[in-house]
Amino acid sequence: MKAIVSVIGKDKKGIIAGVSGLLSDMDVNIEDISQTILQDYFTMIMAVELKESKLSFTQISDKLSELGTKIGVEIKMQSQQIFDAMHKIAMVGNN
């Protein structure tokens, strides 16, 4: 399954290293990554692929939230389907 990981919070060092390290430990592959500062907030969006991971969606999602709490940012993982549904006109084949 493909998913989008979003990381939002006050900018500080080590956010990218922490999140990508954890994803790598869980065998989650990062396919694309973008980063911006929106209204003083650090925003990182990662497109990830979960199929090689032995953990379930919920387990991965929980571990990411846990890390977020530890480093003081909000980390969410959502199925790519929700973004396809809202932001693409074409529906056939997508969801």
Add this chain to the structure above:
Amino acid sequence: MYSSKEIIETINMVSRQHLDVRTITMGISLFDCITDSPARTADKIYDKIMRKAGNLVSVGNAISAEIGVPIVNKRISVTPISLITAASKGHEQAITALDKAAAETGIDFLGGYSALVHKGMTPYEKEFIASIPQALTSTGKICSSINVASTKAGINMDAVAMCGKIVKQAAYLTKDSDSSACTKLVVFANAVEDNPFMAGAFLGVGEADCVINVGVSGPGVVAAALKECQGDLSEVAEVIKETAFKITRVGQLVAKEASKRLNAQFGIVDLSLAPTPAVGDSVAQILEEIGLESVGAYGTTATLAMLNDAVKKGGTMASSHVGGLSGAFIPVSEDAGMIAAAKSGALTLEKLEAMTAVCSVGLDMIAIPGDVSEEIISAMIADEMSIGVINCKTTAVRIIPVYGKKAGDWATFGGLLGNAPIMEINRKSPLKFISRGGRIPAPAHSLKN
């Protein structure tokens, strides 16, 4: 890959603007449960619901976790029970079976303790309708509806007269909880067969064995989008359409996933904007954002009509099957903006009635004084039914004559059902009209004024 703006927009819709999917409602046909034995019919009803809906709650929760959007309720609708128990006369056993299945599946509501009597009633249907107040009092999650009118058949005024009686009885039987049984009872004109919303959901006779119908929500998302819009009303309509498209797409995704995982047919997505009592999740707030000081002001009917139409235009393209009620809901007790307007006197019952002519679904969740007579309630129902019958649309009445309370008092129902100030109503007597009985004939539809 999406832009950060798009990702943040979706995240904010959930975290700040109350976007949710109101309900996944599984429709289950009970026709194969009909027997001539009350006990066997009840057993078959229980078994079939458990077999089909045993995983409904866990599947709903799993989808919600994956897409990151709350799915607030998981519900079941069934074939009108009056049809299933007509052969056995076993509605008392059936209600016990439904209550048990509702508790064990862990769902929030089960609808379909219903009767369709828009043209006439069988002797058994009269007996069944009389059983509704007790059924709603002895159970917590079961909902009931009665279709008493249709554009093709006219209005069954004998049934309307009965409905006034049973609304009062239900109010009395639950007098200790602000007559809460009335919140689970709807009287319809032109009821739809695939409605996922309560209390009026049932699975129609033309439906498949097991169907998934999804009701979206999201008035807060529309209001937030309109806050940014300073343009004229054409632009306002465009903003509503675009937002409704996105909201409906979430419903479409959920309906498709849920029907696949639950091995059920994809039924419909219902485009209704369902409010909740939470601040910022209000249909009234949308009308106020368009430019009214308060809902209830002149302009309310026009803005509501525009909202309702724009939601449909945006929503229809977003889903492969649209159905159910699909219109803006205006339940007074479930919408913070409506509650405030009713309390301040800005919103009157007459204006609410006018609003129901341009949106779904009717006089909904309105608390009135407990001493209002049954014939006045019947006449309120008749008025609302005539709006539906003449305009070829669904209308409904869900009013609560709160036992022991008077105008200006407060009724509290809790949860999604909210709370409401008790509104005074016109007390002139319609007794002779209601006592006449019979049928109001179906309207002519070629002369359109």
